[in-house]
Amino acid sequence: MRVLVGFLSLLLIAVSSAQANDEFPGRSLYLDVPHIELDELAKRYDEVIIVDVRSGYEYDTLHIKKAINISLGASDYVDRMHQLRQANPDKTIVTYCNGKTCMKSYKAARKALQRGVENVVSFDAGIMDWAQNQPERSVLLGESPLDPAKLIAKPVFKQHLIKPEEFVGNANRDGNMIVDARDPLQRAGYALFMGKEHRASLADEKKMGELIAKAARTGETMYIYDEAGKQVRWLMYRLEQRGVKDYYFMEGGTNAFYKKLREEFAKGD
Known part of the structure; x- marks a missing residue:
């Protein structure tokens, strides 16, 4: 009987571990990176340092209250993390991004950790789970506490995604506004809609705000694309806030667009 109970216990642990890896795929890929669960972070909220490693635009849209924004892509990321450790030698540093x-x-x-900053853990549930569970400790478009009903769920986001080929065909029609939301480095001088599109990276809030205001005023349908089809999700909050309802994003961004072109070219050979 004891052997059977022990076997069943091990089986339950194995199943639980497999389910956790399915829900958090990064845990099996980054075995050397410790993580912190949502409930534990909520309990230790006042005693840890929280770092939002996303872009400034994503941070400005929605972030954990009291979190510091140090983008992983910043050239001084490691230096700033060292400074944070020196200023808070005994506190755990928690990094987070969008979701699981x-x-x-x-x-x-x-x-x-590899660059010598000790006691750093990942909060891999991300901002969306946190905001839904801890609205009083979250900031949405500068307001806190936030109303969870204003959070845009992934299925709602997907309703505004269209395949690259459909995006290109629809966007080219008269009366639409096309916006290239990539940053200058991603763009590298290449435009999908030469002479027709507006260029306004997500970081250029002034120009993007002007385009959104124009669409809200004129009723134009907005066709907006980025590099990977993910960052534009955060633009939805600005669009909805300004009353723009007719807008679409390119599913997969330019990465998917050029992949499709390569596949078609290969078939042609």
Whole structure:
């Protein structure tokens, strides 16, 4: 009987571990990076340092209250993490990004640990789970506490995604506004809609705000694309806030667009 109970216990642990890896795929990829669960972070909220490693635009849209924004892509990321450690020698540093499939929190924690910043962990549930469970400790478009009903769920986001080929065909029609939301480095001088599109990176809030205001005023349908089809999700909050309802994003961004072109070219050979 004891052997059977022991076997069943091990089986339950194995099943639980497999389920956790399915829900948090990064945990099996970043075995060297410690993580912290949502409930534990909520309990230790006042005693840890929280670092949002996403872009400034994403941070300005929605972030954990009291979190510091140090983008993983910043050239001084490691230096700033060292400064944070020196200023808070005994506190755990917690990194986070968008959600369970976002790898930036793991990458940020690993990079800091490998460069000598000790006691860094990943909060891999991300901002969306936190905001839904801790609205009083979250900031949405500068307001806190936030109303959980104003959070845009992934299924709602997907309703505004269209395949690259459909996006291109629809966007080219008269009366639509096309916006290239990539940053200058991602763009590298290449435009999908030469002479027709507006260029306004997500970081250029002034120009993007002007385009959104124009669409709200004229009723134009907005067709907006980025590099990977993910960052535009955060633009939805600005669009909805300004009353723009007719807008679409390119599913997969330019990465998917060029992949499709390569596949078609290969078939032609």
